[in-house]
Amino acid sequence: MKIGLEIHIQLPTRTKLFCSCSTTGDEVNSSVCPICLGFPGARPTLNRRALEMGVAIAKFLNCTIPEKVWFSRKTYFYPDLAKNYQITQYETPMGRNGHFMLGDRKIGIWEAHIEEDPGRIKRAGRAGEEVALVDYNRSGVPLVEIVTAPDLTSPEEARAFLSDLLVELRHLVGLSPQDETTVRADGNISVGEERVEIKNINGLRNIERALKFEAKRQSKLLAAGKRIVRETRRFDEELGTTLPSREKEFEEDYGYIGEPDLGTFVIGPLASDLDLPETPLARASRLEREHGLAAASARQMVLTSWKLADTFEVLASRFGRETATTWSLGPLASHWKELQERLGDRLEESIVPIIAEVHAGTITDSEARMRIDVLAGREAAPVASTAPTADDLGQIVARLVDSHPEVVKDYRTNPRAANFLIGQVMKETQGRYASQEVSGMIRKELEKRV
Amino acid sequence: MSGEIGSVAVPEEVLADLSDDMREAFEGAIDRLEGMGVEVQRVSMPSLRFALSAYYILATAEASTNMARYCGMRYGDIVEDTDLGFNEMFSNVRSRDLGAETKRRILLGTFCRMVGLRDRYYIKALQVRRLVIRQYEERFREADAVLTPTMPFVAPRFDEIEGMSALEEYLADTLTVPPNLAGLPHISLPCAYIEGMPAGMQLVAPHWKEGRLLSLAERWENVFQYRRPEGRT
Numbered sequence: 146m147k148i149g150l151e152i153h154i155q156l157p158t159r160t161k162l163f164c165s166c167s168t169t170g171d172e173v174n175s176s177v178c179p180i181c182l183g184f185p186g187a188r189p190t191l192n193r194r195a196l197e198m199g200v201a202i203a204k205f206l207n208c209t210i211p212e213k214v215w216f217s218r219k220t221y222f223y224p225d226l227a228k229n230y231q232i233t234q235y236e237t238p239m240g241r242n243g244h245f246m247l248g249d250r251k252i253g254i255w256e257a258h259i260e261e262d263p264g265r266i267k268r269a270g271r272a273g274e275e276v277a278l279v280d281y282n283r284s285g286v287p288l289v290e291i292v293t294a295p296d297l298t299s300p301e302e303a304r305a306f307l308s309d310l311l312v313e314l315r316h317l318v319g320l321s322p323q324d325e326t327t328v329r330a331d332g333n334i335s336v337g338e339e340r341v342e343i344k345n346i347n348g349l350r351n352i353e354r355a356l357k358f359e360a361k362r363q364s365k366l367l368a369a370g371k372r373i374v375r376e377t378r379r380f381d382e383e384l385g386t387t388l389p390s391r392e393k394e395f396e397e398d399y400g401y402i403g404e405p406d407l408g409t410f411v412i413g414p415l416a417s418d419l420d421l422p423e424t425p426l427a428r429a430s431r432l433e434r435e436h437g438l439a440a441a442s443a444r445q446m447v448l449t450s451w452k453l454a455d456t457f458e459v460l461a462s463r464f465g466r467e468t469a470t471t472w473s474l475g476p477l478a479s480h481w482k483e484l485q486e487r488l489g490d491r492l493e494e495s496i497v498p499i500i501a502e503v504h505a506g507t508i509t510d511s512e513a514r515m516r517i518d519v520l521a522g523r524e525a526a527p528v529a530s531t532a533p534t535a536d537d538l539g540q541i542v543a544r545l546v547d548s549h550p551e552v553v554k555d556y557r558t559n560p561r562a563a564n565f566l567i568g569q570v571m572k573e574t575q576g577r578y579a580s581q582e583v584s585g586m587i588r589k590e591l592e593k594r595v
Numbered sequence: 596m597s598g599e600i601g602s603v604a605v606p607e608e609v610l611a612d613l614s615d616d617m618r619e620a621f622e623g624a625i626d627r628l629e630g631m632g633v634e635v636q637r638v639s640m641p642s643l644r645f646a647l648s649a650y651y652i653l654a655t656a657e658a659s660t661n662m663a664r665y666c667g668m669r670y671g672d673i674v675e676d677t678d679l680g681f682n683e684m685f686s687n688v689r690s691r692d693l694g695a696e697t698k699r700r701i702l703l704g705t706f707c708r709m710v711g712l713r714d715r716y717y718i719k720a721l722q723v724r725r726l727v728i729r730q731y732e733e734r735f736r737e738a739d740a741v742l743t744p745t746m747p748f749v750a751p752r753f754d755e756i757e758g759m760s761a762l763e764e765y766l767a768d769t770l771t772v773p774p775n776l777a778g779l780p781h782i783s784l785p786c787a788y789i790e791g792m793p794a795g796m797q798l799v800a801p802h803w804k805e806g807r808l809l810s811l812a813e814r815w816e817n818v819f820q821y822r823r824p825e826g827r828t
């Protein structure tokens with residue numbers, strides 16, 4: 146089975162591709178101007194940020210990037226297209242002949258280019274008296290189109306590819322959080338010889354559904370000894386089936402010409418000077434390589450949180466990969482959300498001393514686990530009616546030390562006995578104090594009584 | 596803006612297509628320029644012959660897309676057509692409201708950028724444009740400006756225009772189109788009177804050298820007697 150995708154993703158710019166209208170308009174037709182409405186004589190100006198994002202994506206996809214690019218007019222008549230042509234890149238996309246690593250599989254990228262979105266048609270009124278209305282808020286919103294080679298071998302793989310691609314692009318250019326439902330794709334799929342194109346599928350889930358249905362349909366036809374007709378189909382989300390496209394089959398002729406209202410843009414230096422940040426999946430494979438993590442674990446870690454991976458790398462550099470792996474993938478990963486919420490910026494400074502102690506053997510694994518649990522607020526101790534202050538910590542410590550004379554006695558010969566009290570205080574204060582502060586104060590209190 | 600014109604290049608190709616009276620008037624202007632001390636180089640710029648064709652392909656290709664928005668959605672009257680499919684509605688509006696010359700240019704421009712014809716017309720025209728630009732650049736290495744008449748014949752009167760075909764009208768632009776296609780600064784100066792009608796000469800200079808054109812125009816005004824319409828001074 147061969148599947149190729151043409152993927153459209155909105156670039157997260159503040160303003161549109163060729164005018165200063167906001168890309169977010171609440172009310173219908175509220176974010177429009179003479180340029181994105183295609184007024185006679187209105188001239189486009191390229192959004193620099195969109196150009197940079199396009200270059201970053203092309204470079205990330207390992208494309209060959211041309212020295213200079215220009216734009217083209219793709220002409221077709223449609224009510225949602227303000228000028229009846231779309232400004233896109235035809236002769237000079239941002240990049241060509243790239244690839245994307247889906248695990249170990251190299252998926253070819255034919256090209257990546259940027260273009261403007263048309264408006265949206267909305268139908269209103271009772272059946273029979275239906276009218277079509279156009280909302281131009283989306284007219285001129287920047288999109289990146291990524292075209293893959295037919296290298297994907299199943300609908301599941303196509304979805305995995307899209308999902309991984311979105312993970313990386315989200316980090317690279319900061320896509321909107323709804324990207325998995327707003328991504329649009331055309332899918333080319335052939336089980337036998339002829340390929341069928343499914344146009345305009347919305348969202349990750351529907352893309353997989355449409356491809357699955359189409360794969361099954363084609364397999365059945367072939368099994369019955371029938372031929373597959375080369376055609377364009379559409380996906381019906383309600384029925385979950387692909388249907389022959391209602392639009393007439395015609396040779397697509399967009400009559401491309403260069404856009405005379407925009408110049409040429411020299412992007413060579415921009416592309417070569419651009420330092421791409423490390424993307425999540427690239428980081429996961431580096432962690433896998435450098436620290437011998439299992440692929441799935443490395444992936445889980447970076448996808449859980451970028452900061453968890455940061456903490457892992459700190460722990461690995463200080464205490465070695467074994468300790469770092471055990472604690473990052475175990476107690477830290479499972480309580481990550483709570484730890485982040487409760488500790489925020491103090492997270493690393495609170496965690497590292499605990500791991501340092503367990504690594505040095507001064508506390509046991511279960512004590513360390515308990516202290517992490519406490520930091521995460523997992524074992525709720527009775528909460529004091531007023532919020533504790535530093536003085537409160539002193540009082541709590543003094544009270545606990547007083548009520549555990551056996552610990553004071555032990556401490557004379559075994560300093561590790563203090564760990565019990567540290568755990569108790571951490572529990573009672575629900576991790577509101579850094580463990581270093583707590584242990585420091587307890588040791589001071591114990592020393593007084595020795 | 597400074598610079599003088601000490602030499603001009605006159606492309607032989609354009610002289611062949613001039614009306615007799617225009618050629619005579621233009622040669623007279625050349626003599627006068629030489630008298631002013633301007634060196635006149637007789638040169639060859641073969642691409643100028645194709646500039647008009649290239650221009651009409653590029654200009655109409657662009658115009659045909661510029662005009663696409665006048666389809667009735669927001670420009671044009673659609674009152675009676677709302678029940679039709681959009682393709683039919685757009686066609687009706689455009690057929691009814693656009694003028695003959697506009698339609699001619701839309702048809703010509705759309706034809707030139709269609710799949711299968713695009714390479715032969717639109718792309719070829721872009722190549723001609725490059726060639727025109729390159730040949731100007733070559734000339735500017737030897738001469739300060741390129742000199743031609745402004746029009747190949749004396750400006751027609753309105754009653755004469757009525758009898759002209761579209762192609763004959765387009766041919767009137769044959770000398771003004773090349774510098775436009777190349778994006779170069781140029782100036783037109785009256786250089787003779789033919790049966791009372793003014794004949795013009797056109798000077799084309801390199802980018803950013805408008806100063807040369809203006810200073811030559813000033814010198815020309817000192818040696819050439821302009822005839823202004825009666826009743827004005």
Ligand SMILES: [Zn+2]
Nearest residue numbers: 164166178181
């Ligand atoms: Zn706008």
